[in-house]
Amino acid sequence: MEYNRNFFIAIVLSMLVLLGWNYFFVAAPQNQDARQEAEIARQMEANQQNPAAGGMGQIPAASAGNVSDVQEKPAIEMTGQGRNEVLAGNARIAVDTPELKGSINLAGARFDDLSLKNYRVTVAGDSPNIELLNPDRFREGYIAEVGFVGVTNGLRVPDSNTLWQVEGANRTLTPQNPVRLVFDNGAGVVFHRTISVDDKYMFTLEDSVENKTGARILLGTRGLVYRFSPPKEASSSAVLHEGFIGSMGDRGMETESYSKLADAKGKDRRVPFEDVTGGGWVGITDKYWAVAVIPAQNTRFSAQFSFSDRVNPRYQSELRAEAVYVQPGMQQTFTSRVFAGAKQVDVLDGYESRLGIRHFGFLIDWGRLGFIAKPMFVLIDWLFKMVGNFGVAILLVTVILKVFLFPLANKSYKSMARMKTVQPAMMEIREKYADDKTRQQQAIMELYKREKINPLAGCWPLLVQFPIFFALYKVLYITIDMRHEPFFGWIHDLTAPDPTSMFNLFGLLPFDVPSFLAIGAWPVIMGITMFLQMRMNPTPPDPTQAMIFTWMPVVFTWMMAAFPAGLVIYWAWNNTLSIIQQSIIMKSQGAKIELFDNLKALFVRKPKA
Numbered sequence: 185m186e187y188n189r190n191f192f193i194a195i196v197l198s199m200l201v202l203l204g205w206n207y208f209f210v211a212a213p214q215n216q217d218a219r220q221e222a223e224i225a226r227q228m229e230a231n232q233q234n235p236a237a238g239g240m241g242q243i244p245a246a247s248a249g250n251v252s253d254v255q256e257k258p259a260i261e262m263t264g265q266g267r268n269e270v271l272a273g274n275a276r277i278a279v280d281t282p283e284l285k286g287s288i289n290l291a292g293a294r295f296d297d298l299s300l301k302n303y304r305v306t307v308a309g310d311s312p313n314i315e316l317l318n319p320d321r322f323r324e325g326y327i328a329e330v331g332f333v334g335v336t337n338g339l340r341v342p343d344s345n346t347l348w349q350v351e352g353a354n355r356t357l358t359p360q361n362p363v364r365l366v367f368d369n370g371a372g373v374v375f376h377r378t379i380s381v382d383d384k385y386m387f388t389l390e391d392s393v394e395n396k397t398g399a400r401i402l403l404g405t406r407g408l409v410y411r412f413s414p415p416k417e418a419s420s421s422a423v424l425h426e427g428f429i430g431s432m433g434d435r436g437m438e439t440e441s442y443s444k445l446a447d448a449k450g451k452d453r454r455v456p457f458e459d460v461t462g463g464g465w466v467g468i469t470d471k472y473w474a475v476a477v478i479p480a481q482n483t484r485f486s487a488q489f490s491f492s493d494r495v496n497p498r499y500q501s502e503l504r505a506e507a508v509y510v511q512p513g514m515q516q517t518f519t520s521r522v523f524a525g526a527k528q529v530d531v532l533d534g535y536e537s538r539l540g541i542r543h544f545g546f547l548i549d550w551g552r553l554g555f556i557a558k559p560m561f562v563l564i565d566w567l568f569k570m571v572g573n574f575g576v577a578i579l580l581v582t583v584i585l586k587v588f589l590f591p592l593a594n595k596s597y598k599s600m601a602r603m604k605t606v607q608p609a610m611m612e613i614r615e616k617y618a619d620d621k622t623r624q625q626q627a628i629m630e631l632y633k634r635e636k637i638n639p640l641a642g643c644w645p646l647l648v649q650f651p652i653f654f655a656l657y658k659v660l661y662i663t664i665d666m667r668h669e670p671f672f673g674w675i676h677d678l679t680a681p682d683p684t685s686m687f688n689l690f691g692l693l694p695f696d697v698p699s700f701l702a703i704g705a706w707p708v709i710m711g712i713t714m715f716l717q718m719r720m721n722p723t724p725p726d727p728t729q730a731m732i733f734t735w736m737p738v739v740f741t742w743m744m745a746a747f748p749a750g751l752v753i754y755w756a757w758n759n760t761l762s763i764i765q766q767s768i769i770m771k772s773q774g775a776k777i778e779l780f781d782n783l784k785a786l787f788v789r790k791p792k793a
Contacts, residue, residue, distance in 0.1 A: 256495040262322035278356040292344035295328040326411040335402040340369040372397035385525025391518040395510040404507035407477030410500035428489040431543035433462030445491035455489040463542035466501040472664040478521040479505045556655035575671030660748040678750035703745040711741030713759035
């Protein structure tokens with residue numbers, strides 16, 4: 185029947201979309217296809233001198249090699265004891281905030297020891313906290329650093345080996361108590377640094393350079409983030425970008441993956457960006473965490489993503505801000521920031537709006553469906569704050585979406601109901617014009633037109649659900665706000681698959697099953713609701729279509745078993761609401777609900793011909 189064929193097409197289409205959506209919804213921003221390697225430095229004519237601050241000089245280009253001056257040693261595997269020993273071997277200032285705990289290495293004033301107080305590796309209460317930054321003695325080394333580039337010949341500036349001295353008695357950095365450092369280069373230039381931190385993840389570095397020499401000096405700031413290895417739990421999905429990232433001002437966002445630069449050769453291991461204007465930043469992003477260095481947003485800078493493996497594999501994002509002249513007897517202040525922490529939506533958006541950090545909210549990879557995904561997250565988060573459970577919030581969002589899409593669904597189901605009422609007329613047409621397919625199709629189309637029936641109406645609810653489904657998947661997959669959030673019962677993390685399996689009776693039998701057989705309780709519930717929804721419609725007369733019609737819920741159950749539990753719960757609840765809605769509309773239109781007859785037919789053996 186025409187109705188069944190259209191419904192079959194909709195089912196096949198939904199399966200194809202689920203299988204191919206990674207390809208069609210790749211979310212990583214597109215980079216420029218070709219970039220020319222810039223000259224190492226570009227001399228600019230100095231502007232009119234300002235007695236207080238001097239004039240602007242050149243922009244030191246991002247280095248062709250590593251910007252850090254530390255002499256690397258082959259990295260070793262990190263252990264808890266080994267990490268503590270390395271940390272104890274350096275002069276440090278402590279960091280203690282509501283979100284962060286760790287220390288800053290006074291050698292280079294490097295950020296190489298930060299743990300996240302409120303995030304653990306697993307959902308277990310005794311699981312260790314996430315260690316975001318680690319010393320470069322280990323393969324897990326991950327460091328952020330802000331320093332200087334001396335453009336004036338012979339000017340000694342603090343580098344990664346410089347041992348800063350603490351000014352004053354405070355050696356613990358808290359949101360209420362900044363720490364002050366000083367370095368005297370012994371040649372008439374003194375560097376003062378004040379490090380402050382907010383109650384989240386943003387460090388602010390105020391550098392004051394005092395020129396006691398008899399000549400002006402030219403210097404600029406630099407910032408870099410580097411690590412020796414990608415995270416062990418790095419996502420392999422095209423849904424999410426992990427790796428190099430930066431806002432290049434007016435050019436927009438730029439990204440590179442870990443693997444692309446690591447697999448490249450020669451100069452292709454470096455991606456330079458010269459003369460960036462309009463603000464920006466560079467860093468490295470993971471699924472839930474990010475580290476970035478941020479210059480003053482009113483300064484120009486050059487930047488670079490790079491990979492090298494001379495000693496250790498090294499993935500590095502760096503920038504160098506425009507150099508500034510400091511006149512004799514004068515001081516110049518530089519402001520830089522370091523972000524190291526969790527990619528919380530409200531926190532990143534707050535930094536972008538409050539501090540004017542351009543595109544900072546793009547650290548969260550909303551992708552091409554961001555116009556749906558982000559508003560959906562905002563709605564779910566608002567509901568969560570009201571009800572206290574993200575799973576319940578997802579159920580409420582599903583109801584809201586059903587209400588919002590009710591006019592379309594109502595029209596669709598009414599059209600489907602009318603199609604059922606004209607089935608006898610369609611059968612009569614097929615019998616009458618059995619030998620003339622062209623005239624048969626014309627008569628059927630005339631019937632549709634006369635009865636005001638849209639034969640594709642049954643496809644629209646499914647087609648509308650696709651972008652919503654993908655957007656919700658994106659929200660569950662990338663937002664840290666839902667990480668380790670429980671539902672009820674056995675669901676302790678909505679972003680992870682259902683941990684149970686029907687093959688050991690959902691944990692009643694004392695053995696584990698292979699991962700490809702881990703079909704949990706919620707996927708089974710989803711499959712049952714999908715089965716019931718499909719049985720609301722007549723079984724296709726064609727044997728092949730009927731077989732696909734029967735096995736489709738089983739296939740989807742197996743496919744959805746690996747998806748986040750929150751998404752499976754959404755799909756099951758959406759199916760349930762659709763069954764109720766379709767039943768009410770079909771009954772109001774006088775169309776027969778096929779569900780009970782179809783279920784009965786499964787258990788009643790047909791008589792032999």
